[in-house]
Amino acid sequence: MNDECLICAKHASRGPLAGCPVIEEDDLVVVTHRPVDAATGLGIAGHAFVETRRHVAHWPGLTAAETDAVARAAGRVARALAAEFGTDLVMSLIAGMSVPHFHQHVFVRHPGTPEDLPWFRSSEWSGAPQLTASELAALAERLAPR
Numbered sequence: 001m002n003d004e005c006l007i008c009a010k011h012a013s014r015g016p017l018a019g020c021p022v023i024e025e026d027d028l029v030v031v032t033h034r035p036v037d038a039a040t041g042l043g044i045a046g047h048a049f050v051e052t053r054r055h056v057a058h059w060p061g062l063t064a065a066e067t068d069a070v071a072r073a074a075g076r077v078a079r080a081l082a083a084e085f086g087t088d089l090v091m092s093l094i095a096g097m098s099v100p101h102f103h104q105h106v107f108v109r110h111p112g113t114p115e116d117l118p119w120f121r122s123s124e125w126s127g128a129p130q131l132t133a134s135e136l137a138a139l140a141e142r143l144a145p146r
């Protein structure tokens with residue numbers, strides 16, 4: 001736990017990211033869906049984050065158990081996103097340049113996304129489905145492991 005960290009605060013239900021719909025969580029990882037935009041009250045559907053429970057900045061700092069847990073969770077949520085949105089084009093990205101707490105983006109490239117939109121900006125397409133907070137919460141429940 002790092003008091004300055006947005007993701008640690010989110011895991012403790014505090015700070016600006018509190019209330020992100022939780023898809024699954026255990027002792028090692030927390031998987032959430034991107035929240036609604038505060039300005040519009042809508043969020044683009046199909047963008048999940050796989051985060052380590054422990055505060056660790058970057059990928060090389062993960063333990064072997066955390067690496068395995070992240071990989072399993074990313075695979076599960078990718079399969080759930082593919083089934084939900086009817087596409088196998090599920091992208092993933094690990095960067096950690098702006099928020100130094102390990103998080104892996106896992107996101108759909110929705111059918112119809114313009115070809116000239118770069119893959120890593122797939123979830124920024126304005127034509128992607130946009131959901132309210134309660135719709136995103138219901139989506140997170142559908143994406144949860146059964």
Ligand SMILES: [Zn+2]
Binds near residue numbers: 006007056100101
């Ligand atoms: Zn943290």
